Amino acid sequence: MTIDHALTERGSRQSLLPANLSRRSFLKASAAIGGGLVLSLHLPSSRNTARASEAAGFEPNAIIRIDGNGEVFLTMPYVEMGQGTYTAIPMLIAEELEVSLDKVHLEHAPPNEQFYANPLLGVQATGNSNAMRGAWKPMREAGATARMMLVAAAAKEWSVDPGTCRAQGGEVIHDETGKRLTYGALVGAAANMPVQKDVALKSADSFTLIGKPIKRLDTPTKVNGTAIYGIDVRPPGVKIATLAQSPVFGGRVKSLDDAAALAVKGVRQVVRLDDAVAVVADHMGAAKKGMEALQIEWDDGQHASLATEDIARELDKATMSPGAVAQNIGDVDKAMGSAVTRVEASYQLPFLAHAPMEPMNCTVHFRKDECEIWIGNQAIARVQAMAAQAAGLPQEKVIVHNHLIGGGFGRRLEADGAVRAVEIAKQVDSPVKVVWTREEDIQHDLYRPYWFDRLSAGLDDKGRPIAWKNRFAGSSVIARWLPPGFKDGLDPDSTEGAIDLVYDLPNFHVEYVRAEPPAIPTGFWRSVGPSHNVFVTESFVDELAAAAKQDPVAYRRALLDKSPRAKAVLDLAAEKAGWGSTLPEGSGRGVSLQFVFGSYMAQVAEVEVAKDGTVQLRRVVCAMDCGTPVNPNTIEAQIQSGIIFGATAALYGEITLKNGRVEQTNFDSYQMLRINEAPAIEVHIMASTEPPGGMGETGTSAIVPAIANAIYAATGTRLRKMPANPGLLKRA
Amino acid sequence: MAVAIKINGNTHSVDVDDDTPLLWVLRDVLGMTGTKFGCGMALCGACTVQIDGVATRSCITTVDSLGESEVTTIEAIGSTPAGAKIQKAWLEHEVPQCGYCQSGQIMSASALLAANPNPTDADIDDAMSGNICRCGTYVRIRAAIKLAAQSAGNGG
Ligand code: FES
Ligand code: FES
Numbered sequence: 001m002t003i004d005h006a007l008t009e010r011g012s013r014q015s016l017l018p019a020n021l022s023r024r025s026f027l028k029a030s031a032a033i034g035g036g037l038v039l040s041l042h043l044p045s046s047r048n049t050a051r052a053s054e055a056a057g058f059e060p061n062a063i064i065r066i067d068g069n070g071e072v073f074l075t076m077p078y079v080e081m082g083q084g085t086y087t088a089i090p091m092l093i094a095e096e097l098e099v100s101l102d103k104v105h106l107e108h109a110p111p112n113e114q115f116y117a118n119p120l121l122g123v124q125a126t127g128n129s130n131a132m133r134g135a136w137k138p139m140r141e142a143g144a145t146a147r148m149m150l151v152a153a154a155a156k157e158w159s160v161d162p163g164t165c166r167a168q169g170g171e172v173i174h175d176e177t178g179k180r181l182t183y184g185a186l187v188g189a190a191a192n193m194p195v196q197k198d199v200a201l202k203s204a205d206s207f208t209l210i211g212k213p214i215k216r217l218d219t220p221t222k223v224n225g226t227a228i229y230g231i232d233v234r235p236p237g238v239k240i241a242t243l244a245q246s247p248v249f250g251g252r253v254k255s256l257d258d259a260a261a262l263a264v265k266g267v268r269q270v271v272r273l274d275d276a277v278a279v280v281a282d283h284m285g286a287a288k289k290g291m292e293a294l295q296i297e298w299d300d301g302q303h304a305s306l307a308t309e310d311i312a313r314e315l316d317k318a319t320m321s322p323g324a325v326a327q328n329i330g331d332v333d334k335a336m337g338s339a340v341t342r343v344e345a346s347y348q349l350p351f352l353a354h355a356p357m358e359p360m361n362c363t364v365h366f367r368k369d370e371c372e373i374w375i376g377n378q379a380i381a382r383v384q385a386m387a388a389q390a391a392g393l394p395q396e397k398v399i400v401h402n403h404l405i406g407g408g409f410g411r412r413l414e415a416d417g418a419v420r421a422v423e424i425a426k427q428v429d430s431p432v433k434v435v436w437t438r439e440e441d442i443q444h445d446l447y448r449p450y451w452f453d454r455l456s457a458g459l460d461d462k463g464r465p466i467a468w469k470n471r472f473a474g475s476s477v478i479a480r481w482l483p484p485g486f487k488d489g490l491d492p493d494s495t496e497g498a499i500d501l502v503y504d505l506p507n508f509h510v511e512y513v514r515a516e517p518p519a520i521p522t523g524f525w526r527s528v529g530p531s532h533n534v535f536v537t538e539s540f541v542d543e544l545a546a547a548a549k550q551d552p553v554a555y556r557r558a559l560l561d562k563s564p565r566a567k568a569v570l571d572l573a574a575e576k577a578g579w580g581s582t583l584p585e586g587s588g589r590g591v592s593l594q595f596v597f598g599s600y601m602a603q604v605a606e607v608e609v610a611k612d613g614t615v616q617l618r619r620v621v622c623a624m625d626c627g628t629p630v631n632p633n634t635i636e637a638q639i640q641s642g643i644i645f646g647a648t649a650a651l652y653g654e655i656t657l658k659n660g661r662v663e664q665t666n667f668d669s670y671q672m673l674r675i676n677e678a679p680a681i682e683v684h685i686m687a688s689t690e691p692p693g694g695m696g697e698t699g700t701s702a703i704v705p706a707i708a709n710a711i712y713a714a715t716g717t718r719l720r721k722m723p724a725n726p727g728l729l730k731r732a
Numbered sequence: 733m734a735v736a737i738k739i740n741g742n743t744h745s746v747d748v749d750d751d752t753p754l755l756w757v758l759r760d761v762l763g764m765t766g767t768k769f770g771c772g773m774a775l776c777g778a779c780t781v782q783i784d785g786v787a788t789r790s791c792i793t794t795v796d797s798l799g800e801s802e803v804t805t806i807e808a809i810g811s812t813p814a815g816a817k818i819q820k821a822w823l824e825h826e827v828p829q830c831g832y833c834q835s836g837q838i839m840s841a842s843a844l845l846a847a848n849p850n851p852t853d854a855d856i857d858d859a860m861s862g863n864i865c866r867c868g869t870y871v872r873i874r875a876a877i878k879l880a881a882q883s884a885g886n887g888g
Contacts, residue, residue: 219826
């Protein structure tokens with residue numbers, strides 16, 4: 001099967017993947033300068049496949065180079081954000097090439113939209129749990145192809161049949177004669193061997209690396225302080241700047257008095273932009289002190305009275321009119337007419353900031369006719385393009401250095417920070433590192449959209465859902481970020497997790513109403529569509545179970561006859577969690593089940609609700625079928641991470657607007673889950689030989705409804721608006 | 733006026749305002765970027781260093797408050813017995829994800845272990861709840877501290 005098997009299995013993401021998409025990987029071999037074998041590899045995508053065939057040329061977007069010492073260098077289009085990509089993808093090559101993992105080294109991909117496009121996103125970006133899904137087949141094919149060329153070169157040298165040679169541990173071995181040659185000795189000759197078509201890949205039972213818990217390659221520098229993130233770069237002569245952007249979205253600077261700021265020791269310059277002010281100094285301490293001394297008067301503009309309630313009201317209204325039909329199965333209206341019971345509910349999810357631990361930052365050296373940028377970003381081609389525009393320079397005059405990312409979660413798929421830094425740097429003679437304070441970072445994010453969802457269902461006399469209707473309204477991030485991805489009123493992100501449920505729902509109708517909030521910018525947020533849709537659908541399924549007076553697990557299970565993989569993870573999670581056993585007063589268990597990003601996941605959350613309504617998440621049991629688990633070690637870590645991230649949102653996450661301003665400022669008002677609140681987490685990974693699914697974001701979407709459902713079990717109160725509000729959960 | 737501060741066994745003279753937080757002196761003046769900025773308000777722990785062995789938030793510690801005190805940062809914590817054990821356990825359990833918070837986590841954890849060779853869960857909560865990890869590595873942080881404590885107990 002091919003890598004999109006898991007994706008198209010239930011129709012997910014089809015709109016980004018044309019049906020006739022060729023999944024054959026294109027490979028080209030050549031000799032490296034100074035000896036060595038180079039394989040250029042093309043990861044096909046809807047966009048660049050078309051472009052490649054137009055040009056009738058070959059466009060590599062990943063490069064594997066084997067040098068005269070047998071060391072393997074990989075240039076790949078994905079960035080490491082802590083998800084273990086830098087370890088898992090080399091595993092794929094090492095597995096097929098028959099070298100040990102420590103022989104594979106990574107080189108950063110330069111920004112090039114055409115060459116390094118991720119096949120699933122169609123643009124150079126790492127997000128959406130897609131790195132492994134995009135690389136799974138092409139990277140193994142490349143490794144296998146290189147291995148066969150090396151074997152062919154050795155066979156030719158020894159004048160034997162290649163079929164009698166084998167590759168192992170970076171050598172080609174001829175068992176009959178005992179001859180052996182290292183890859184390093186063979187690369188020159190191998191470069192002249194023909195590239196074989198249709199190489200056979202190893203079967204799952206002969207994997208020696210894939211499926212083994214492998215230590216990540218990037219860990220040592222992260223425990224001794226030597227890892228360099230974007231915020232750590234120090235080009236010679238760099239100055240540090242911090243900025244204040246208009247507190248009201250869309251406002252501008254009316255007047256500025258910078259005399260006191262310029263008097264602060266270490267402050268060098270104050271830069272005034274149309275809608276922001278920056279203080280440039282020798283160090284951040286002086287820049288911050290200078291900022292405090294500035295007298296800025298803002299013209300708040302037309303959004304000076306905007307409040308979250310206004311936005312929620314508009315979205316509520318938007319769900320009253322028809323939207324674009326995202327999914328329609330059977331005849332919902334007819335089935336609803338024959339239902340014995342009807343259930344209706346509406347849900348709301350708040351704006352959320354990303355708050356990665358590394359605050360936004362970008363370093364720019366703007367010179368007369370070129371511009372150099374240091375940043376940690378998930379989409380550097382976008383950075384290059386937008387920075388070039390801001391700089392008024394052609395794209396090739398913008399040099400981008402990418403660095404480790406201190407948390408992405410979708411925030412660093414955006415280039416707004418680079419644009420800001422370029423605008424500032426244009427007025428500064430030296431390189432300048434622009435560092436957002438935490439307050440700026442939280443108050444000028446691109447937020448997870450506010451969502452309003454209206455659902456109804458009809459149950460038959462046994463309580464089974466015979467009709468399911470869902471209409472939801474909110475912002476389309478894709479429409480802004482990748483306009484061609486928004487078609488006929490729909491985009492695949494906004495609807496993922498709403499239109500492709502695992503359950504047997506014979507009459508099913510989903511509509512999406514795109515409704516953009518005024519002024520406040522929206523962006524991708526870890527797990528994107530599912531972070532919203534899975535909460536809504538899994539809360540609603542729970543409500544249906546309650547209406548049918550059935551156990552939430554048994555109720556779901558009865559709807560899964562057509563989805564054995566979903567049923568298996570549900571059973572496993574329920575069993576490991578001790579589902580059904582009694583818990584003390586005030587405690588409860590909640591379940592969730594999802595199929596998103598090509599992976600199946602069930603979670604059981606256990607909460608304890610105190611008399612004052614505060615919620616403690618005690619324990620989470622998670623069962624996952626993510627296809628072939630490439631590196632179980634990173635999968636477990638990623639799921640733990642996703643659960644904490646989602647639990648933070650479920651219990652605390654909320655960005656609110658008042659008078660056009662974001663009310664939250666720092667970690668006191670935008671709270672994070674801390675170690676003393678972290679639950680015990682058990683992760684069970686199913687054995688599988690299916691192609692790998694995503695996992696970096698799956699834990700996040702599944703935990704939110706599991707917590708809400710557990711709170712219902714503990715208190716009888718259904719949370720239809722997140723985050724959990726202790727005021728609603730208080731008991732006398 | 734130049735201020736003299738002792739960091740990792742060396743004395744540095746820096747010419748900044750007295751009330752400048754140590755964090756910026758480390759990162760921007762001295763180029764020791766292992767200590768991280770996260771919030772600037774003692775809310776996240778990313779900037780944690782040790783001052784005379786005590787875990788301290790450098791973002792609110794002004795340089796004039798240091799006097800003769802010894803500052804230890806992530807760059808040198810590996811040369812203390814507790815720091816070395818913690819770093820080893822961090823590698824063993826593969827704690828870091830994005831890694832950005834980990835300098836601060838390690839500084840807090842090694843201060844804990846140096847003061848308390850056998851921390852309980854509650855001790856760990858107390859010592860570590862000032863350090864946010866947005867990547868949610870808490871499960872492994874706890875396990876790694878326990879592993880380091882074990883190796884300490886065995887004379888490791
Ligand atoms: S930066 Fe000092 S505690 Fe957050
Ligand atoms: S490892 Fe990313 S914030 Fe802790």
